Amino acid sequence: MKVFVNTPEKIAEMAAQRYVKLLNEKPTAILGHATGSTPLGLYAELAKLNAEGKMSYAKCTSFNLDEYVGLDGTHDQSYRYFMNENLFKHIDIRLDHTFVPSGLDTSAETAAAYDKAIEAAGGIDIQLLGIGNNGHIGFNEPGTPFGSLTHMVELTESTRQANARFFESIDEVPTHAVTMGIKTVMNAKSIILMAIGKSKAPIIKETIQGPVTEAVPASVLQLHPDVEIYLDYEAASLL
Ligand code: GLP
Secondary structure (H helix, E strand, O other): OEEEEEOHHHHHHHHHHHHHHHHHHOOOOEEEEOOOOOOHHHHHHHHHHHHOOOOOOOOOEEEEOEEEOOOOOOOOOOHHHHHHHHOHHHOOOOHHHEEOOOOOOOOHHHHHHHHHHHHHHOOOOEEEEOOOOOOOEOOEOOOOOOOOOOEEEEOOHHHHHHHHHHOOOHHHOOOEEEEOOHHHHHOOOEEEEEEOOHHHHHHHHHHHHOOOOOOOHHHHHHHOOOEEEEEEOOOOOOO
């Protein structure tokens, strides 16, 4: 794993350059996108670079990591809505080339079809990840088997609490989500994980320096051949 440490602004710029390089080398790239507050700086930077003509998303395809169960794409807390508002609207990607797991159809067949669609597209070139305070990637909570593919999960209480700030009350936070599995993520050719802020420092230390264990889902990244981790000084403070 390669670890880069800088200010939040600088790590967004550095990570964005990976996308400029990839999209210029491979305009048909398959991109795995993530939600959360962490990638917002990166997404703003990507939109800026795209507007400046540094790269184009016109031939790209995007697959998102996860979606809340029960929210459709028009709900302002759905991850589909988040992606449209924070990235897709601001870049030249075709909306019909962007995929987010369905929060309404949670059948095993539909989950399996998501993995199949990724495979049929040629596999993900860069998978972007944030990290939960408990080490979750996507919505793969501690204990998720490393062999998992796209599936429905029950969210832990700590994850619901952490995400409650975006909803009117904790009762409105969905109890379940559909997420790419750990294996889906590990199948990506390259992975970029970003973390910002002091609250992420303990889990970043475990992820990078702790044992590889299903108790810390992100620790699996130690086994991937091409992972770049972008941290601000606070998230890196315990390394
Ligand atoms: C959610 C998402 C994750 C994300 C995490 C951290 O639970 N499912 O993909 O990494 O939140 O969010 P934030 O970046 O806001 O700290």
